[in-house]
Amino acid sequence: MKKLSRKFFEQKTVVVAKQLLGKIICRKLSDGTVLKGKIVETEAYTQEEESCHAYKGKTKRAEVLFRQAGTLYVYFIYGMYYCSNIVTEHEGYGSAVLLRAIEPLNISADVKKASGPAKLCKYLSVTKELNGIDITDKNSVIWIEDAENIAEEEIVQTVRIGITKAKELPWRFYIRNGKCVSKK
């Protein structure tokens, strides 16, 4: 399988969000174990809309969003959870795709263990230590492998969930009938 290049993430954020569906996210743990999961749900965030962390400019937390495409953005929320995003478009523009759910491909994995943005991070052992890494780097501990594109009719596009601002934007994508898609 081929690792996705930086070029893939340099497309428009909503395009990346949509095309990431069906791709395989891989995580190499410190003991050498490699976990894999199919991405089944994503959301797009760009700096023009107020629900994005980059909306107010380069704050200390959001600075990572302005880096080059393919950078991993991990943030801590509600005192207990991490969420991971992949930075998109060009350097200096704050945008990213939130990974909301994956379907674990490891043999003994529970299919519900990664059906939510914070659960997915827990499953893949993603913490703030990984904030800012380049997932297109050859030696990265997280990367995404290419896979067949999901057919247009299998992709559902709806409004984003769990946010309080700019709710009307239809920037959430998931695979129809995907068993690991998050709540609601």
Add this chain to the structure above:
DNA sequence: TAAGTGATTAGC
């Protein structure tokens, strides 16, 4: 539906 939980941010 409610509440736990602490980093981040804006506003004094």
Add this chain to the structure above:
DNA sequence: CTAATCACTTAT
């Protein structure tokens, strides 16, 4: 410094 907010999950 303080207080409000938060792209969530789990258990009622």
